[in-house]
Amino acid sequence: MAGTARGLIEVQDFCLRYETMEGAVEAVSDTSLTVRPGEFVSIVGPSGCGKSTLLNALAGFLTPSGGRVTVDGEPIFGPSADRGMIFQQYSLFPWKTVRQNVEFGLKMSGVSRGERERRARTLLGLAGLTPFENHYPDRLSGGMKQRVGIVRALATGPRILLLDEPFGALDAQTRLIMQQILTNMWQQLKISVLFVTHDIDEAIFLSDRIYVMTARPGSIKAEIVVPLPRPREPAMTLSSEFLGLRRGLMSLIREESIRAMGGEVSLDALKGLAINLEGQDLATVL
Numbered sequence: 001m002a003g004t005a006r007g008l009i010e011v012q013d014f015c016l017r018y019e020t021m022e023g024a025v026e027a028v029s030d031t032s033l034t035v036r037p038g039e040f041v042s043i044v045g046p047s048g049c050g051k052s053t054l055l056n057a058l059a060g061f062l063t064p065s066g067g068r069v070t071v072d073g074e075p076i077f078g079p080s081a082d083r084g085m086i087f088q089q090y091s092l093f094p095w096k097t098v099r100q101n102v103e104f105g106l107k108m109s110g111v112s113r114g115e116r117e118r119r120a121r122t123l124l125g126l127a128g129l130t131p132f133e134n135h136y137p138d139r140l141s142g143g144m145k146q147r148v149g150i151v152r153a154l155a156t157g158p159r160i161l162l163l164d165e166p167f168g169a170l171d172a173q174t175r176l177i178m179q180q181i182l183t184n185m186w187q188q189l190k191i192s193v194l195f196v197t198h199d200i201d202e203a204i205f206l207s208d209r210i211y212v213m214t215a216r217p218g219s220i221k222a223e224i225v226v227p228l229p230r231p232r233e234p235a236m237t238l239s240s241e242f243l244g245l246r247r248g249l250m251s252l253i254r255e256e257s258i259r260a261m262g263g264e265v266s267l268d269a270l271k272g273l274a275i276n277l278e279g280q281d282l283a284t285v286l
């Protein structure tokens with residue numbers, strides 16, 4: 001799996017509508033993006049802009065209402081071990097040990113016992129999980145469970161890895177460690193990654209490029225290249241380059257988050273200027 005120039009993701013004029021009892025919900029419209037083989041790309045945007053919808057279409061769980069979604073030029077017709085997907089919630093089999101969880105997909109694909117063990121042990125080693133290979137998931141912390149989930153998705157040698165807020169449930173310190181483990185694994189495996197996050201710092205720290213989506217129906221508002229060198233070090237988050245990117249991204253997302261609230265909240269309201277109290281203080285008025 002290492003060293004192969006595979007994993008080109010191309011999304012062209014993608015639209016997705018959900019049909020509901022109340023009518024159609026246009027979740028994503030006219031979205032085009034590319035992830036080149038071996039690239040790490042993130043998607044950020046306001047809540048409800050369609051990030052998960054797009055990722056689920058790439059995973060093969062949803063069918064586009066329009067446009068084209070391909071990996072290495074091949075259209076997507078359903079889920080495949082070629083496209084690993086990681087969610088925020090851990091989805092390990094509780095009755096299997098860590099190594100059995102990692103080997104599961106390989107067993108289903110008919111890989112021999114020896115080869116399964118070799119691959120699982122290599123990946124568990126890369127993720128620092130060797131001492132826990134015989135543990136059951138209920139004995140693992142959230143960060144460890146998520147590491148096992150990532151290793152399990154990688155074990156079958158996917159061309160691309162899709163991650164939907166994978167570290168959203170973890171505390172800040174564990175999150176930082178997970179980010180480094182993920183980038184280490186990604187650099188060694190040379191796999192293409194599309195990563196959805198709400199965390200701007202996380203997107204900058206991990207990515208080669210970042211797509212910013214508009215409020216629903218989501219489309220691409222901006223594409224930002226992250227020029228920070230690799231390997232990324234935690235100290236880089238204090239550099240002027242990092243802070244400049246952060247400022248730019250925050251202002252783009254803020255604009256869209258306000259739009260996503262459908263006019264319920266205006267910039268004036270956020271500054272506390274939207275209601276005229278006619279000189280009285282709030283406690284008196286209430």
Ligand SMILES: Nc1ncnc2c1ncn2[C@@H]1O[C@H](COP(=O)(O)OP(=O)(O)OP(=O)(O)O)[C@@H](O)[C@H]1O
Pocket residue numbers: 018019020025026027045046047048049050051052053054216
């Ligand atoms: N099954 C569904 N039926 C109807 N509408 C849906 C369905 N799933 C999602 N939506 C709507 O589609 C839009 C996009 O949802 P999606 O979960 O993709 O957004 P998101 O950007 O991932 O959100 P968040 O950042 O809050 O996780 C939202 O307005 C959501 O309410």
